Amino acid sequence: MLRQFIIHLDLGFAYLSQFMKTRMEYKADLILGLVTGLLFQLITLVFIDVLFAKQGLTINFWTKGQILFIYGFSIFPLNLFFAFFPNLYNVGSVYIIEGNFDRILLRPLNSLFQVLLEKVDIESLIGMLVGGAIVCYASAQLNLEWTIIKVVTFAGMVICGMFIYGGVFTAVASFSFWWPDRVGLMAPLFNMITFGKYPVTIYNRFLQYILMWIIPFAFVAFFPSAYFLDNVQFRTYIALIPVVAFCSMSAGMIIWNLGTRHYESTGS
């Protein structure tokens, strides 16, 4: 078990370094990707500021600073997810319909791991700079104190958030094994991500329930932020973050593995 883990980890780095090498061949491409990524994030930031300037100081007892913090935090797990899980989007078309999953099944490695590693979107990581800027700005406004422990917790929660997204979207991508011709679920779920960028308490009970227990996007940014905002009300949920991340990714992997048994390859 541990041995398998080490082999996979080692390979992860080997794949990544290979990937970076090929990306470097297209330097202009990479730089353009980085610049557009940064630009996109900056535009969102300006947009937020304008939005809040108009809307006044609070939404449903949340101050602008707090909301900015949550928003800024949410950028981290989302971009980490964009960086390491972009290939989930291609599972139906490239791997299942075109039959490239054959190749994946012929190697003594976890199949999801291989699919994820075959495409990495490093450019997305640049977006985290903007997230960092927003979080710093919000922290200053709210007079938050940062300690080493908090920084480490921050990183841990960001990674948990990535796995929550990862698990949910792995599950959705797995449905292509059963219905390769139907890709409809990905887009609506993608829109759900937006709901996780704001305090769950602003939504109605039904939506709150969904965001917490069905598609647990509330655990990606909102509950982690509540920890840094010293909001004692959500203590239980904060403690549950790693559990939810673990369960989400595990569920995704279980559904993936069930799905692979339905893989039928192609006729030629």
Add this chain to the structure above:
Amino acid sequence: MALIEVEKLNKVYKNFKRKEGLKGALVNMIYREYDEIRAVDDISFSINSGELVGYIGPNGAGKSTTIKMLTGILIPTSGRLVVNNLIPYKQRYEYTKQIGVVFGQRTQLWWDIPVIESFKLLRKIYQIPKDHYESRLSKFKNLLDLKPLLNIPVRKLSLGQRMRCDLVASLLHNPDVLFLDEPTIGLDIIGKLSIRQFLEKINNELGITIILTTHDLKEIEALCKRLITIDHGKILYDGDIDGLRSCYTLNRSITFQLIKNFDFDNLEQKLKFDGNVTLERLDQLRLKINFSNESLNPAKIIENVIKEVEVHDIAIEEPSIEEIVGRIYSGKKN
């Protein structure tokens, strides 16, 4: 015990029947109908370690489907399939370390990465010890003349070059069995020949068991002692190639080049054979005798003819393997 054991193996594909129009699309969302295709139909065979088996059949016969089940890509609908005491799709990690696979239609290598880097990744994936890796690579590199290709990304290789690289990639981890699905598709004569010789060599020298599908029967004839033919998912023949010849009623012929003009009618009268034999006059000096392999042997015919006339030259025509296999495919015994 045999290396590969296949017993009553079946694969049924379900093809979703799409209904047309808007109403059809709505119906599709709720209720799905399927067409069933029985691509592999109750086949059984066993293959011993060290064999080199040709697996042939017309388009859509079920060859690739069988190979995909043997390599663990597809899960059989029913039946038993054991290779080296492992069940391919169940014990995937362990199993894939023991087999090599090449699909002629599609590369196993990473598209954008230079060949040598692909090989290095494979070394990591299969945990191949460095000295083993290097000795195997240098050996194969020489056999298939890979040196000039190693630093080129796979997408820039020609079909034949890519195939050679794929073949080496499939062998780096020292597999016991090699599965090849149309490994020479689209290659020129020289490309085919070099792959053929390479396969022969690794089968003989390394003892790797090889199962190979192809549409090139010359290749089968040159390479494989054993032949399995399949059509409509069913095995039609399983045995050696000579056995295949004697198994079917085949027309053979002998042409005699005579020294002097001959009296055909007179000769036909004198030469009386049992069974189904016909004489034919090609021109003034050539006589052709058609017979089937069931009725007579050629020696007998020749013996009788040279008693009657003076013969300058003799040519015996064998039915080609194409002809025999064509016969099998079309389902005719005679």
